[in-house]
Amino acid sequence: MKHYLALIHIDLKLAFRQRTVIFFNYLFPFLIFFVFAELYRSRGGNSGMEFVLRFSLSIGLLGSGLFGAGIRAIQEREMNILRRYKVTPITPIPLLAASIVTGWVIFMPYVFMVFSLAHYAYKMAWPAHLAGLFLFIAIALAAFRAIGLVVASVANSMQEGTILVQLFYFPMLLLSGATVAVTDLPKWMHVVPKFVPSSYFVQGLESMLHGGSLAQNWEKLLVQIVAFAVGMVVSARMFRWEKEEKISRASKLWIAAVLLPFFARGIWEILSKR
Amino acid sequence: MNPDSVIVVEQLRKSYDALEAVKGIEFEVKGGEVFGILGPNGAGKTTTVEILEGLRPRSGGLAMVLGFDPEKQTQQLKDRIGVCLQATNLPAKMRTHEALDLFASFYSRGVSTQKLLERLQLWDKRNAFYETLSGGQKQRLALALALVNDPQLLFLDEPTTGLDPQIRLEIHRLIEELKSEKRTVVLTTHYIEEAERLCDRVAIMDEGKIVAMGTPRELQSRSSNVSLIQIVLAQPLTQAELPRWPDAVSSVLEQEGRGLTVRSTRPARTLVEVMKWMDTQGLQLEDIHLHRPTLEDVFVELTGKKLRD
Numbered sequence: 260m261k262h263y264l265a266l267i268h269i270d271l272k273l274a275f276r277q278r279t280v281i282f283f284n285y286l287f288p289f290l291i292f293f294v295f296a297e298l299y300r301s302r303g304g305n306s307g308m309e310f311v312l313r314f315s316l317s318i319g320l321l322g323s324g325l326f327g328a329g330i331r332a333i334q335e336r337e338m339n340i341l342r343r344y345k346v347t348p349i350t351p352i353p354l355l356a357a358s359i360v361t362g363w364v365i366f367m368p369y370v371f372m373v374f375s376l377a378h379y380a381y382k383m384a385w386p387a388h389l390a391g392l393f394l395f396i397a398i399a400l401a402a403f404r405a406i407g408l409v410v411a412s413v414a415n416s417m418q419e420g421t422i423l424v425q426l427f428y429f430p431m432l433l434l435s436g437a438t439v440a441v442t443d444l445p446k447w448m449h450v451v452p453k454f455v456p457s458s459y460f461v462q463g464l465e466s467m468l469h470g471g472s473l474a475q476n477w478e479k480l481l482v483q484i485v486a487f488a489v490g491m492v493v494s495a496r497m498f499r500w501e502k503e504e505k506i507s508r509a510s511k512l513w514i515a516a517v518l519l520p521f522f523a524r525g526i527w528e529i530l531s532k533r
Numbered sequence: 534m535n536p537d538s539v540i541v542v543e544q545l546r547k548s549y550d551a552l553e554a555v556k557g558i559e560f561e562v563k564g565g566e567v568f569g570i571l572g573p574n575g576a577g578k579t580t581t582v583e584i585l586e587g588l589r590p591r592s593g594g595l596a597m598v599l600g601f602d603p604e605k606q607t608q609q610l611k612d613r614i615g616v617c618l619q620a621t622n623l624p625a626k627m628r629t630h631e632a633l634d635l636f637a638s639f640y641s642r643g644v645s646t647q648k649l650l651e652r653l654q655l656w657d658k659r660n661a662f663y664e665t666l667s668g669g670q671k672q673r674l675a676l677a678l679a680l681v682n683d684p685q686l687l688f689l690d691e692p693t694t695g696l697d698p699q700i701r702l703e704i705h706r707l708i709e710e711l712k713s714e715k716r717t718v719v720l721t722t723h724y725i726e727e728a729e730r731l732c733d734r735v736a737i738m739d740e741g742k743i744v745a746m747g748t749p750r751e752l753q754s755r756s757s758n759v760s761l762i763q764i765v766l767a768q769p770l771t772q773a774e775l776p777r778w779p780d781a782v783s784s785v786l787e788q789e790g791r792g793l794t795v796r797s798t799r800p801a802r803t804l805v806e807v808m809k810w811m812d813t814q815g816l817q818l819e820d821i822h823l824h825r826p827t828l829e830d831v832f833v834e835l836t837g838k839k840l841r842d
């Protein structure tokens with residue numbers, strides 16, 4: 260257990276020593292929050308602030324998952340840092356677990372701060388199930404960090420990893436309803452968000468901002484829990500300590516495994532509506 | 534199999550697709566011994582060592598390290614050994630003492646990290662970020678990390694490559710200290726003087742095979758045993774003036790007739806004869822060197838290659 264704690268401790272220290280971590284986890288999402296909060300202030304009520312929260316939390320969540328966990332893991336492998344860990348008796352599991360816990364410790368205070376700002380500075384009412392909402396966000400964060408770790412596991416180089424991360428990041432930001440409402444998309448595209456992992460986070464967040472409970476959003480919660488579990492298993496299985504260990508193109512299909520819960524949920528939703 | 538053996542390797546093979554990197558090598562390393570694996574880049578020495586460290590699976594043969602099979606009892610083995618890798622890194626913003634504390638947490642036993650920092654002369658740098666350390670300090674930290682679990686067996690993979698001579702000497706002194714503490718050290722290197730100075734026994738590898746093995750002195754005596762006598766004269770000579778000295782294999786003039794190189798199978802006797810001849814000719818001596826055959830000579834004789842090719 261001591262190595263889990265030591266890894267979490269050092270991960271946190273290293274994270275807070277990186278200016279990029281501070282910028283992308285706090286400064287940039289806060290900037291987005293304040294710019295849009297001011298823009299929507301005149302509208303009054305909760306709806307403007309709900310959009311602002313949806314937008315800034317989605318940016319923070321995706322950034323933490325894909326860049327904070329994914330790109331960082333690739334960087335450590337490319338720089339031969341993981342190679343040094345390889346000669347010790349530890350397995351990949353404590354390293355992956357430390358990445359998830361670090362994500363929580365860095366991101367959850369931001370969540371608390373934006374909700375406090377929304378309430379005290381912009382007069383948004385507290386959500387009815389605040390603790391449940393925080394738990395929902397924490398689980399979603401774990402799921403997206405697991406997706407980031409799977410991306411890191413299947414990418415053979417930083418170049419490949421960056422492309423994969425961008426392929427996930429922009430569709431998840433633009434097609435989830437976080438930035439553009441699904442109803443504003445062309446009709447033929449309305450089906451797309453059902454297969455976009457971040458849609459379930461956005462839908463759950465929206466529902467809980469409107470007073471929904473965690474129990475009412477159990478499907479969205481379940482899909483994130485399954486994605487997290489599958490992501491951790493796949494990234495532990497595919498974990499590579501050295502940049503020289505390349506994986507085959509076929510093995511890259513493991514990335515589909517972590518997306519499977521979202522696809523399954525999307526198909527189920529379409530079929531159940533029919 | 535010798536009961537004192539810490540490492541036993543029999544018919545060890547490793548292939549990467551069509552490439553056979555290690556071709557059925559055999560050796561044993563006894564407790565408390567510094568065992569050198571010498572060879573040029575691509576000889577298979579790093580692959581061999583990484584199999585023994587439990588980092589790579591073998592394609593065939595047997596390997597036992599501290600009584601563990603590196604492929605099957607990997608975690609137990611890793612807990613007991615210390616490893617200093619050839620190419621490795623730590624996060625730029627990690628402090629020296631943090632690295633030691635972190636790595637100490639990975640093992641079931643350990644030593645005082647403060648004592649390690651003092652021993653490796655890193656105490657003044659304990660709060661320095663990894664990115665600010667010099668090459669020598671980074672290598673000393675790598676050695677400190679290899680010692681953090683107080684291992685009885687250490688693998689040092691080219692620990693002085695790329696370091697300046699002063700730091701190489703410091704690391705040599707540390708390896709000698711480890712030897713005096715009766716720790717077993719497996720050292721891979723392509724520096725001849727390192728192997729000659731530090732190793733009790735040396736295996737010379739080339740193209741995945743061990744081409745010679747023994748103490749440095751044994752290996753040197755296995756060469757054709759030709760020593761070089763190099764003399765710098767005050768006045769130039771011509772080749773025609775040189776006599777044939779007893780036991781001299783060849784005599785060559787260089788540096789516009791002022792540099793005389795005599796190759797001899799019995800250098801002491803030849804040297805006396807050369808000195809007598811110079812005296813009778815009234816020649817002034819400016820400098821003289823006697824070179825015994827080195828492991829490099831042995832390697833060149835065995836493989837036809839230079840070690841740093």
